[in-house]
Amino acid sequence: MTILYEPSRQAAQYFAMLIGGDVRTAGQLAELEAILEEDPQEQLVLFGPNTPVIEAVSLAARQRLARPTLGVVLLRHHLEVDVLAEAIRSGVREVANVNDPPSILAACARSQDLSRRLQGGANGRAGTAEASDFVDGKVVTVYAAKGGSGKTMLATNLAIALAAGEKRVCLIDLDLTLGDVAIMLQLAPERTIADAVPVADRIDETGLRTMVTNYCPGVDVLLAPVLPTVAAQISRDLVTEILYLARSMYDYVVVDGPAVFNDHVLAALDSSHRYILVAAPSVTAMKNLRILLDTFDVLDYRKENALVVINRADPRLGLTPADIERVLRMPITAQIPASRDVAIGINRGCPSCWSSRPTR
Ligand SMILES: Nc1ncnc2c1ncn2[C@@H]1O[C@H](COP(=O)(O)OP(=O)(O)O)[C@@H](O)[C@H]1O
Ligand SMILES: [Mg+2]
Numbered sequence: 001m002t003i004l005y006e007p008s009r010q011a012a013q014y015f016a017m018l019i020g021g022d023v024r025t026a027g028q029l030a031e032l033e034a035i036l037e038e039d040p041q042e043q044l045v046l047f048g049p050n051t052p053v054i055e056a057v058s059l060a061a062r063q064r065l066a067r068p069t070l071g072v073v074l075l076r077h078h079l080e081v082d083v084l085a086e087a088i089r090s091g092v093r094e095v096a097n098v099n100d101p102p103s104i105l106a107a108c109a110r111s112q113d114l115s116r117r118l119q120g121g122a123n124g125r126a127g128t129a130e131a132s133d134f135v136d137g138k139v140v141t142v143y144a145a146k147g148g149s150g151k152t153m154l155a156t157n158l159a160i161a162l163a164a165g166e167k168r169v170c171l172i173d174l175d176l177t178l179g180d181v182a183i184m185l186q187l188a189p190e191r192t193i194a195d196a197v198p199v200a201d202r203i204d205e206t207g208l209r210t211m212v213t214n215y216c217p218g219v220d221v222l223l224a225p226v227l228p229t230v231a232a233q234i235s236r237d238l239v240t241e242i243l244y245l246a247r248s249m250y251d252y253v254v255v256d257g258p259a260v261f262n263d264h265v266l267a268a269l270d271s272s273h274r275y276i277l278v279a280a281p282s283v284t285a286m287k288n289l290r291i292l293l294d295t296f297d298v299l300d301y302r303k304e305n306a307l308v309v310i311n312r313a314d315p316r317l318g319l320t321p322a323d324i325e326r327v328l329r330m331p332i333t334a335q336i337p338a339s340r341d342v343a344i345g346i347n348r349g350c351p352s353c354w355s356s357r358p359t360r
Pocket of ligand 2: 151152153175180256257
């Protein structure tokens with residue numbers, strides 16, 4: 001069933017007929033909220049052309065984390081770039097032109113398909129795996145607002161450390177234009193996330209297994225594309241889909257993020273149970289991290305799930321842990337000293353906590 005929110009009765013009738021099937025119509029926001037509350041399984045809300053954009057944006061932003069299987073599709077008379085950008089940033093799945101019925105139907109179909117797949121992931125991918133096979137894995141995203149902070153160093157080490165504790169780990173290089181995981185782990189990028197593009201809406205467990213590269217027992221890596229241009233073909237929905245699938249196959253999914261705040265990062269943060277925020281102990285890095293934490297507030301990411309790691313910690317630099325905690329208004333979880341071993345390990349293709357590639 002689809003929920004159609006449209007204040008004009010005439011327009012509502014037209015769109016209900018266009019979509020066909022079982023449609024529930026709401027003329028007011030309160031009515032829409034009541035329907036959503038009544039039916040937690042509902043997967044698509046279509047905002048008609050006479051609804052305020054802000055209502056679609058606000059609903060999508062609220063439901064994005066609380067109810068990720070719910071898709072919001074917005075209809076507009078004109079597709080303006082700033083509306084599109086704001087809508088997509090908030091989690092609206094598609095914005096379609098009211099004068100283009102085929103694109104409205106296609107947008108609704110794509111959203112419902114994604115919801116079904118997400119629902120499948122959340123429920124053990126009904127139909128493709130036994131419920132007992134389903135692993136309710138945890139997603140951990142390592143992120144920093146600046147390149148060179150140590151994200152890849154930390155993400156690779158974390159993945160290997162988790163696997164050493166007998167967990168199955170999928171490390172995903174989400175720095176899709178300049179990914180360094182392949183080079184840091186000395187893996188040949190024969191299979192990468194680029195392989196997901198042609199099969200974007202039908203990846204299953206077998207498909208994902210053919211895209212990952214094994215690094216050591218327990219650690220599979222989904223490498224970044226070799227060609228940076230491929231990044232543009234990887235949508236936020238595709239990243240969400242891969243993360244949901246990976247969560248159902250691995251105990252931990254560790255995401256190595258890029259240094260930009262793009263759609264791919266938003267997809268990862270939306271799906272994450274923990275965010276590891278890495279920063280150098282410098283005044284500029286602290287300022288950037290403070291801004292990032294404020295952005296987290298705006299986007300409704302829970303600060304209690306964020307862990308701050310200070311990399312290249314050095315008490316001689318003048319910024320004490322107490323200073324940092326005061327600026328950030330949150331505790332530091334860990335400090336990693338600057339160490340020659342890190343650089344030596346990376347040059348050897350082996351993260352610093354291990355003297356050689358683990359064999360278990
Ligand atoms: N604690 C550290 N001590 C010494 N060198 C480090 C440390 N952390 C990172 N590096 C070096 O800094 C470089 C950048 O780290 P990287 O993990 O690639 O950052 P990012 O992924 O945030 O761009 C790496 O080549 C690594 O050798
Ligand atoms: Mg990196």
